[in-house]
Amino acid sequence: MDWKSEPELVVVPKPTPGPGQVVVKVGGAGACHSDLHLMHDFEPGMMPWTTPFTLGHENAGWVDSVGEGVDTVAEGDAVAVYGPWGCGRCERCRAGAENYCENPAAAPVISGGGGLGLDGGMAEYLLVPADRLLVKLPESLAPATAAALTDAGLTPYHAIRRSWPKMTPTSTVVVIGVGGLGHLGLQLVKATTSTRVIAVDNRREALDLATEMGADEVVVSDDTAVDAIRDLTGGRGADVLLDFVGAEATIELARAAARPLGDVTIVGIAGGSVPLSFFSQPYEVSIQTTYWGSRPELTELLELAARGLVHVESTTYSLDDAAQAYRDLAAGKVRGRAVVVP
Numbered sequence: 372m373d374w375k376s377e378p379e380l381v382v383v384p385k386p387t388p389g390p391g392q393v394v395v396k397v398g399g400a401g402a403c404h405s406d407l408h409l410m411h412d413f414e415p416g417m418m419p420w421t422t423p424f425t426l427g428h429e430n431a432g433w434v435d436s437v438g439e440g441v442d443t444v445a446e447g448d449a450v451a452v453y454g455p456w457g458c459g460r461c462e463r464c465r466a467g468a469e470n471y472c473e474n475p476a477a478a479p480v481i482s483g484g485g486g487l488g489l490d491g492g493m494a495e496y497l498l499v500p501a502d503r504l505l506v507k508l509p510e511s512l513a514p515a516t517a518a519a520l521t522d523a524g525l526t527p528y529h530a531i532r533r534s535w536p537k538m539t540p541t542s543t544v545v546v547i548g549v550g551g552l553g554h555l556g557l558q559l560v561k562a563t564t565s566t567r568v569i570a571v572d573n574r575r576e577a578l579d580l581a582t583e584m585g586a587d588e589v590v591v592s593d594d595t596a597v598d599a600i601r602d603l604t605g606g607r608g609a610d611v612l613l614d615f616v617g618a619e620a621t622i623e624l625a626r627a628a629a630r631p632l633g634d635v636t637i638v639g640i641a642g643g644s645v646p647l648s649f650f651s652q653p654y655e656v657s658i659q660t661t662y663w664g665s666r667p668e669l670t671e672l673l674e675l676a677a678r679g680l681v682h683v684e685s686t687t688y689s690l691d692d693a694a695q696a697y698r699d700l701a702a703g704k705v706r707g708r709a710v711v712v713p
């Protein structure tokens with residue numbers, strides 16, 4: 372990919388693993404809406420990355436070959452690739468939260484990973500710079516399924532985990548945007564808490580998917596949505612609102628539909644902004660962002676999926692059709708996640 376352009380399929384050499392590194396034969400690479408933001412919205416120079424690089428930051432596959440000193444995985448092992456690649460040594464990285472590495476200059480790439488500044492998984496092989504970035508897949512999980520969990524699953528899981536204390540049997544969670552992240556997010560709320568879930572989207576097919584995935588209520592994302600959420604919550608508002616869009620309209624919606632003491636978490640990076648003041652939301656509402664998730668959380672999530680508690684709804688594309696996957700995603704035609712299977 373390159374800035375302000377459409378992705379191209381090109382031939383690149385097969386990587387070989389150096390000391391400590393692993394080459395993964397890709398079994399699935401998810402197409403994330405963030406890639407569309409990267410390709411279309413980001414200005415050159417916004418990210419400290421050299422282009423071109425191969426897209427695909429949501430990957431799983433089988434170990435193809437290992438470099439000197441690698442003994443935690445072996446050829447043929449099915450693995451999920453943890454996507455944010457940090458320095459591996461700072462306090463955050465040691466705790467497994469490489470998404471918040473505090474020494475990015477010592478990481479393989481500044482604030483990125485495979486598919487984000489370095490070559491990613493929309494290819495037959497992916498070079499992973501360290502074996503700690505691989506999580507072995509439970510037997511019942513195929514790489515083509517696990518791929519989407521590494522970002523479309525992990526990102527909502529992290530956001531949800533953070534608000535767990537507010538997800539009680541009497542509370543309500545609103546999931547805004549039932550695409551790749553949202554369809555997994557709403558299932559993860561249902562699987563890990565006993566709270567009620569209202570799904571909000573502006574596509575009918577997305578709301579139908581939400582109902583199939585266990586949403587208790589669905590609401591069309593228009594200027595009646597706030598009243599609809601207040602009606603469904605006896606006037607109180609929702610305790611946790613997860614915004615998987617991040618547009619001005621959805622942030623406004625989330626804030627206006629929040630219950631006092633609630634959480635509004637902005638996960639989507641559509642770039643919306645709203646003015647903030649003491650009175651711009653109900654009392655003691657926390658407005659927060661989150662970025663991706665930690666390695667331990669990925670392990671937990673894979674376990675949940677292996678037990679059948681979360682289902683990845685996906686449409687599969689061949690590597691030759693990867694550009695089509697992105698076109699379909701941009702056109703709102705993807706159900707769940709688009710996954711490229713080389």
Ligand code: NAD
Nearest residue numbers: 404405548549550551552572573592638639640641662663
């Ligand atoms: P997606 O295209 O699969 O899903 C987006 C969904 O939002 C679609 O169902 C769409 O119909 C819906 N939507 C769009 N506008 C809406 C509106 N105004 N109201 C209600 N619903 C609306 O995208 P995705 O891959 O799930 O990514 C979602 C967002 O999250 C993107 O902005 C992406 O860049 C971002 N993201 C953030 C992180 C993070 O760590 N914070 C990680 C991954 C993705």
Ligand code: ZN
Nearest residue numbers: 403405428522
């Ligand atoms: Zn992503």
Ligand code: ZN
Nearest residue numbers: 458461464472
């Ligand atoms: Zn670090």
